[in-house]
Amino acid sequence: MKKLFILTLLLTVLFSCQNSPTTDSGKPKIVCTTGMLADAVVNIVGEEAEVVGLMGPGVDPHLYKATQGDLKELSSADVIIYNGLHLEGKMGEIFEKLAERKKILVAADALPTSKLIKSADFQGAYDPHLWFDVALWSKVVEHLGIELSQLEILDKGSILQNTASYSAQLQELDQWVSMEIAKIDSSKRVLITAHDAFGYFGRAYNIEVKGLQGISTMSEYGLKDVSDLVNFIVDRKIQAVFVESSVSDRSLKAVVEGCIKNGHEISIGGTLYSDAMGQEESEEGKYLGMVRYNVNTIVEALR
């Protein structure tokens, strides 16, 4: 019933808005799903286009359902960019429909499957949290830059120049993250979060990661998951776990309580930005600042 409703809504919006060019400023409009993507695209296009991000701070993309306002933005977009690999788990049908008449770019298409992490929970699926390996994200940025530079509506020269300079900043950030994480003693280098958002981060920067829930917050966790994680923490004498800004902290509080019951002191090491960035005006509201904030929080709590 709900699906039918969304589809009807989508069709209504699609047919009521003609494919007319776009913004008040006359600039092309690029609509992105996540904040991380919108920020990447702002850096790529500069003043060339208007960039809209649908999912703001604290929004969980796995559970996100498009609003009527989103459908309007999507239907008036010149280009739509989404993450893919089922990150936007409830928007697949909408993208399928829009693909018939819109230019759509998928971030995950930048990477061969050999670079992706296979999902332990869903057979044949891959972990969608690409942005936490900064070097990998830089490949995504380069891919989007090349694709966007080929569109007639944008100035090729400035797009390619912007892409190169942002990509250089990402490579610098990548090296900084490696150096910072290496400051944590290897026996303490374990990152525990509410859901498995940090698989690529762990692989890239040599830190063991564990989430209470799997790679999607759609999956349920049970009492056994909590007690297994408590045993792991007590066994390894881990001193901090981390909540996520886009996931309820209830599950991790149960883990902390379990540890304390078992006589193991543990603290919440801070809130990490996992699937959504910080407030727009803040440093953490940009990808570079978000990564720096996360890394500083992790290093401070685990060192």
Ligand SMILES: [Zn+2]
């Ligand atoms: Zn996630």
